Amino acid sequence: MIHFVGAGPGAPDLITVRGKKLLEEADLIIYAGSLVNKELLTNAKESCIVKDSASMTLEEVLKAMEESEAKGFVTVRLHTGDPCLYGAIREQMDALDKKGIDYDYTPGVSSFSAAAAALRAEYTLPGISQSVIITRTAGRTPVPDKQTIVDYAQHGTTMVVFLSTGLVEKLAIQLVEGGYTAQTPAAVVYKASWPEERVYRCTVGTLAETVHAHHLKNTALILVGPFLSSAYERSKLYDPEFTHGFRKGNKE
Ligand code: SAH
Numbered sequence: 001m002i003h004f005v006g007a008g009p010g011a012p013d014l015i016t017v018r019g020k021k022l023l024e025e026a027d028l029i030i031y032a033g034s035l036v037n038k039e040l041l042t043n044a045k046e047s048c049i050v051k052d053s054a055s056m057t058l059e060e061v062l063k064a065m066e067e068s069e070a071k072g073f074v075t076v077r078l079h080t081g082d083p084c085l086y087g088a089i090r091e092q093m094d095a096l097d098k099k100g101i102d103y104d105y106t107p108g109v110s111s112f113s114a115a116a117a118a119l120r121a122e123y124t125l126p127g128i129s130q131s132v133i134i135t136r137t138a139g140r141t142p143v144p145d146k147q148t149i150v151d152y153a154q155h156g157t158t159m160v161v162f163l164s165t166g167l168v169e170k171l172a173i174q175l176v177e178g179g180y181t182a183q184t185p186a187a188v189v190y191k192a193s194w195p196e197e198r199v200y201r202c203t204v205g206t207l208a209e210t211v212h213a214h215h216l217k218n219t220a221l222i223l224v225g226p227f228l229s230s231a232y233e234r235s236k237l238y239d240p241e242f243t244h245g246f247r248k249g250n251k252e
Contacts, residue, residue, distance in 0.1 A: 002065055002075045002096060004089055006082045006108015007031070010194040010219075012039040014114065019106045027073035030061055035080035035219060037194065058088075062095050069101050082110040085134065086162055112160045114192035115221045118199050119228070127233035128226050129157040137164040137171045153178020158225040165220045168211045175204050175224060185228035190220040201228065 003022045008014035015023075023029065023043040031041065033052030041050055049068075053061055061077070068075045083089040084107065096103050112134060116123055123132045133152045136143065152159060153175045164171050165188070176182060182205030190198040202210040204224060211220075236242045241251035 002069065002077060002101060002103040004077045004079065004083055004092070004103060004105045006106060006110075007036045007040055007078050007080050008109040009081050009111040009114035009192050010037050010197075011114075012037055012042075014109045014193055015040060016106060016108065019108060022074075022076050022106060023078070025074050026076040027071075028064065028068040028075045029078055030056075030064060030075070031078035032080050036078055040078070058091060058095070061092065062099075065092075065096070066099065066101065079108070080111070081114075082108040085110055085112075086136070111192050111221055112162075115160070115189040115223060118189045118192045118197055119187055119201075119223065121223075121227060123158040123160070123225075123227055125227050125232035126235055128231065131155065131157045133157060133159045134162070135159065136162045137167040137174070139163070139167050149174035150178040153180050153224075156180065156226070158227045159223070161222040161224065164222055165211050165216050165218070168208045168222070171222065172204055172207045175207075180204050180224065184224060185226065187223045187228055188214075188216055188220055189223065190214070190216050192221065194219075 005019040005022055007019070020043055023040060024045065026044060026048050028049045028051070029041065029044055030051045030053050033054040044050060051064060065075055077092065079087045079089060083105070093103060124130055133155065135149065135152055137149055149171060156179060161171060182203060184204045186202050186204050186207050188200045188202070188210055198214070200210050200214060207222065237244065241249045243249035
């Protein structure tokens, strides 16, 4: 059995209980070394074989999984954050399906959640933003038609931009082209939940200089939108006047 496991954003205690248990049981762990916190590997038993996938191809990962499976080993494929986002997990699952190898999938805490915690922010504010756009800037991996930063910026809602610190000038230009102003609040969260975590608040207009001034390369998220400013409406859910399934409001 192959277990795909979300490692969480970095802090070793932000893996799920289930994920940690699987690490403890594993005979082989293949982890995404460029982003996964190596401290998580201390959960592995002494006999466990550990491979870093950073220098491996998909074919090599699959071969390692197949050999492990043939030996009757428990294999954990450890991906950063939640594997459902930019995890390149689908191609592995499809290949395992073809080979008839069984797998399961344990989600993780994504870095976009850890970034909100670092910012002490809520992405969805009444009257301000009720949607979150999770995206990236087109780089060596292109983005499909109608899925560009310009397209999404038109909504004016919360945007979480992955994998884009290296393309920040282009990102800032496209955000404005799409409709945010240079004054729209923005933030860069570096290594959310790691001991080295840093939060830089800025605006769309100062985003690029913020990224450069602090040498923010990989392991950073860019957040954009009015959720970062102070204005919002209070929630209906906790409004004394509002009636819902679990509470009667005080207004007739
Ligand atoms: N599946 C992962 C994302 C993998 S893509 C998740 O759910 O978080 C890798 C990108 O994620 C990085 O380039 C960076 O933009 C972002 N990232 C991953 N961990 C991060 C962290 N702890 N803090 C900030 N950004 C992070």
